[in-house]
Amino acid sequence: MNHKKSWYPKKGRVILHADMNSFYASVETADDPRLRGKPLAIAGNPDERKGIIVTCNYEARAYGIKTTMALWQAKKLCKDLIVKRPNMDRYREISREIFAIFEEFTPFVEPISIDEGYLDISECYEQGTPLEIANRIQMKLKEKLDLPCSIGIAPNKFLAKMASDMKKPNGITILRKRDIPNKLWVLPIDDMHGVGYKTAERMRERNIKTIGDLAKADPFLIKGVFGINGEKLRRRALGEDPRPVDPNSVSVYKSIGSSQTFAQDISVLEELTYKLNDLAKKTEQRIIKSGVVGRAVQLTIRYEDRTTITRRISASQYVYEAKDIFYYGRKLLEKHWNERPVRLLGITLQEVIPKEQATYQLEFFDETK
CATH class of the missing domain: 3.30.1490.100 (DNA polymerase, Y-family, little finger domain)
Known part of the structure; x- marks a missing residue:
């Protein structure tokens, strides 16, 4: 028996969530290495009065620049900010190459946007441990495309998504069920995937300030106030998410x-x-x-x-x-x-x-x- 199989559960899944870091800006930098180390933003309109930041690299974020910020505000924070228009044809081309790399490791790949997706590697023990597979994915993306990627490893999609956000850029995070109290519940409710600004505001009004508060909340109260979606979020806060990785889920980026x-x-x-x-x-x-x-x-x-x-x-x-x-x-x-x-x-x-x-x-x- 392959000794790596012991790293995989006999029942249950091993899911990766791979999330490209500052994708549009990273593609531009890979195509033009002169941009490396310089603050770079991608904006839909270069006009300072109308332009909005679509994304920016980590050098720009160090100045306090954020996605959806007005371009004129961003330039006030960083006068040396380099601004480029989005090149969607190029980003889609690179996206296809990214997902082709994912599919080298497992056929169970579910893209959820141009730059992120889920991979079910539950049957991939012959390729190594989950951590070894995640490392190899990162290395291949770097070697072939010169792009950074953060990866979350978990028993379900929600936990894998939360894990991939924990170390950026180019991090790998394992989030097991037993890690939930110390790693997940301590996070503010705003950081929970699936909780928007308005929902977070309504939850704080009811003294639900962290993901742990939601997990421990009265299920009848949550369902009564937030409906079926609230109950779904509470279950995810408890680490429950039965959704399978679905390669057939339709999108222009999918296969x-x-x-x-x-x-x-x-x-x-x-x-x-x-x-x-x-x-x-x-x-x-x-x-x-x-x-x-x-x-x-x-x-x-x-x-x-x-x-x-x-x-x-x-x-x-x-x-x-x-x-x-x-x-x-x-x-x-x-x-x-x-x-x-x-x-x-x-x-x-x-x-x-x-x-x-x-x-x-x-x-x-x-x-x-």
């Missing part, structure tokens, strides 16, 4: 795919092709369930020594059927497989959007068949 770890390594192309076709069919079933289409296909190959590669190809039109997914996946396999024994194979539909958003393209695609 849908299937992967399989083989009982025995495969080194015959025909057999790999057969497995790939099965994975394409499974992916089609998930696509139908989610009501989406995608514009790119990614192939993941993990070899016997755990070395993993991902290769991606853009489709000429939106893809949604197994035969088209298989077509592009097979092209990638034939081009990039190095004939070494394969331990895991995965295929993923990327650049996913709801089907109704692509109606025109789909009709055109159908006519060309």
Whole structure:
């Protein structure tokens, strides 16, 4: 038995929440190293009277500059502030590369925005302990993209999200159930994920000042005042969150795919092709369930020594059927497989959007068949 398995619960999950640090500013700095170490802000409008800070790096934050601050206020705090317009096409391109890296570690990846997502690594003990996996994710993001990332490790999504906020930039935090009284309950209620400004204000009026106060509050009072959402927040304050990591949750940044770890390594192309076709069919079933289409296909190959590669190809039109997914996946396999024994194979539909958003393209695609 793999001794690393002892680091994983027999029942329950191990969830990572990966959160890129100052994402837009970090991408700009990676693209232009001359910005390194200088206060940098991304603003939607460079006009000082109308501009609002979208994000800023930690050098700018040291001056007291914050997200949503007016640009003229930020420049009063730091006269040397460098301001750049957001380059969303570039950020989306890098986002796809980030999530492709996440998917090298587990197929169970749920992006929740352009720069953060959940990873379920409950079955990844052969890759190492959760801390070792988190370290390798950080290292790969730094080596390949030159981007910093904070990671929370926990038994559920809420605790993982709270943990990733505890050490920034580039931190890793483990938050176990037994850590909740000392690490979570001491935080002010404003710091709780899911509690907005107005809700926090109403809670403070009822003497709920910390997350611990909410956890210990009368459940009937909380439900009576704050409704079902209040009860959900109270349970999360207790460390309860049953939500699974859902790779099929639809977003422009998300992907849908299937992967399989083989009982025995495969080194015959025909057999790999057969497995790939099965994975394409499974992916089609998930696509139908989610009501989406995608514009790119990614192939993941993990070899016997755990070395993993991902290769991606853009489709000429939106893809949604197994035969088209298989077509592009097979092209990638034939081009990039190095004939070494394969331990895991995965295929993923990327650049996913709801089907109704692509109606025109789909009709055109159908006519060309």
